[in-house]
Amino acid sequence: QQGDPVEAPAFLAASYACQRNTPQPGHNTLLTAALSVLAESAELNGDEGRGLAFRRSEGLLRSLDRRVQGLAELRGLPCLGDHSRRVIQDLLENGVSSEVEETKSSPRYKAMKLLTGIFGVGVKTAKRWFTEGICSLAQLETSGHSLNAAQQAGLKYYTDLNQPVSREEADAVSVMVEGVVHSVLPGARVTLAGGFRRGKMSGHDVDFLITHPDEGKEEGLIHKIIACLESRGLLLYQQNTRNTYRESAKGAGRPSSSMDRFERCFSIFKLTNDSSPEDTRRAQQDPERVRVEADQTGSGGRPWRAVRVDLVVSPISQFAFALLGWTGSKLFERETRRWAVRERSMSLSSHALYDRNQERYLRASSEEEIFAHLGLEYVSPTGRNA
Template sequence: MASDLTFPSIFLLETRLTDDERRQLKEQIPSLTTDVGKAQVFLGKLSTRERAQFELRRLGLATIEEGRHRRTATAPTVAEPAAKRRKTGAQTQSPIVISSSSDDEDTVEIASEPQTPVKVAKLAWFTESVARGQVLPLADYTVYKGWRVQQEPSIASSSPAHASQAEGILKRAQADATGSQHGSPSRRKKFDGAAAAPPRPTLARTTTSEQDLVEHMPPVPEFLHTIYACQRPTPLNGPNERFVEALKTIRLARQLMGDKIGIRAYSTAIATIAAYPYKLSTPAEVSRLPGCGPKTAQLFREFQSSGGHVREADDDEADAKLSVLRLFYNIWGVADTTARSFYNRGWRDLDDVIDYGWKELTRVQQIGVKYYDELQELLTRAQVEAIADRVLEHANRIHDGFQMVIAGGYRRGKALSGDVDLIISHPDESATHLLIGRLVLSLETAGLVTHTLTLSTANSERGQEAVSWKGNAPNHGLDSQASGGVGFDTLDKALVVWQDPMEDDGAEKAEKTEKTEKKQTNTNPHRRVDIIVSPWKTVGCAVLGWSGGTTFQRDLRRYCKNEKALRFDSSGARSRIDGSPVDLEGFYGSDPAPDMLAAERRVFEALGLEFRPPNERCTG
């Protein structure tokens, strides 16, 4: 029981909490306070320092992050008089003071040791503490730690000189407003031209017909009131697909510029609108959807009034810097952080990368540059299936009885794919142990794999068990199209470059002799192929973990963590309470799944989720 534990004073950050969660937490937290000034810990559903700072600012609480202040020997002028301290006998501590210097930059000073710091922690700290029956160390869950600060008195009240300065500023502002009557010629000239002053914002007009549409809006589907995208049906091609694509353009720009909060906000809005089953009619209809605020509604107003264009998306497409960042980001093995690093070095095209940074590139990135144009070519469904058939054929040459699922965008129904994601498994666990090395060697010998860039046997090395609940795997995507998250190296996996033999032309034909092949120059494009090997006992987790859109996968992990106290990834599930493996597929109940897709359905059922076919997991 939470009431049996001694928690510090907690202020609940209610952003992203459902009504039920908010009510339950208020009943459960024994040390809950609504006084920001008394709170020792701010608790909420957040995971980044930036978001924590934003939530504190929203509460009107000014803080400075720990480690960003400087100490001084002289106490600030706002400290209590020495006589009063002697009279009370109390040892007061001077607060942090933010003062403005002559160059308009804030200076942070501490005259003595500050009081208790402000700590913002993940909600999991409280829920997992209750689950274990003890208050866990807060440090493991702290998102942000800082000191409360107070602003130096404003210039209007700090001194007569400052008051005079303020009065002068007001007079100059009045002169600017009245134009030729009071402003100087130089100041009038600055604001005369159309380009000099920002345009006056226009009012958002609502017509009678639009008001009629508002009154007859369809009800928001019940499934959209859930906070997890893995609980919603999200089709590949929804009625608002064009607007969603515009939002994706803006989200990519935010990602390339390193705006983590913007990425999360746009991902949430995109997932909601993609799942909305009706064609949007008005901005009001957008703003009422969960995860879509005034900003999204305004973007839809632009989209609607301009015949399907959003100015911000169009500007992002035309922006010269973003164009270069997209070029670098599309190099295989280059994430957004690396793309920005290339740009900041002054590089502007692939020739710059080759001329100035070739030796610094990883092998994956070198291959990505070498075959850049070929790897940008998309594969048809028939081409994906042809590659899959060849891989499965070679697996069954090693040990008969392997099964395969083509995952990724192909499984979600996309007509074209950027790469091929293949999951292989076998009911006999000894068949999957260390298979990946033998399989890749067989494909290389046949001339189908030209480069092996990554080959991991991490799962075999740990006995084909689920990854540690502490999350000791590298930080890569669950899906090859995702960036971030967990799961890339938790299963045996090979990331290879594929090239069809000349005689194939994308279709399977009889092999020619090795002598004939050497006389030909292979002009078939190189392709990216990921081969994942899963043991049968957790193959349902593997198929699920590689088949959903990015937001679907993100929310699936969040759901497992918050609702089931599980750590989930493509290698299986473990309890977050004691770290023990959790059987989601009935494998140890002497009733193994008959095939890989049946195993995936069992995972949905065990997690308490309604089964969603892959073509309803297209969250973007």
């Protein structure tokens, strides 16, 4: 038995993730990784409620400012249900959780993870395929299923897209995106969002939010950006949607699903290793290192690799909301929205904040103002890794 429950002071923690500062990677990665597997397994089973419960437990442990050594230290803490506590106890006492190990090695979990790891394949589709006995990419390819364009691209670049994007690669993509955006609309602003804005060192994609200080100038921008990217040969795949957002008198600023309605583009970039000024500079200083990296870039020894990139265009009047919504983490977003509804009678989306009591929209030009409207202490992006 490690630690002394009597001496160890109890942790203090608020129950909503948006009330806590959650830096990366946290002090309890053994525990959070295990709970993340159980959350993911529930999500892959289509059990959203159970998934969310594990995500909340995981989020709470991520926010703790020191390593947990005994279950007693967690007494009185919110978000930790009996099931999570049992798993934590196993991990603290035995270093492993049999439930987590069994989950990870179950054929269903492995197949569902593999299939949903294909860009364009969601839980529903993967479930249908798994039910038909498809457990591998090879089986999928010979199954005769017709794949849509996104899934075809997902399969084609499977290895690249499942290799984490590094900070350095994200910076190289930033240079590409900024160059293109400024060439099609001078004065437009490009902001890195998603996990990299939260200070993560790697991610599954690179997320950008694009706006222009003059409202309206951003309209139709996504098409110009795509045309320019294509003319420069930088796109392997793209799927774009136009902006369908309208404020309504009844405060339906909150879209029905978690999807927002901005102009946007889910894409796959072709990232060559000479694609940023930084690389050019490095190539001059240390040609050997760059050459070695070039050999490792992409699969099959090509001098480029595929990277998932999300581009979102927001009017400046909605930019603060879009930035908050696209910075994440996913749990932090969900919790902020849950806080807004339950504690403040407000609906928050990536477009707007609506006060149901006052029956009006609350404007904001910075994330700080949104937190203030919500009566929440400001949490900086690097503290949103719930």
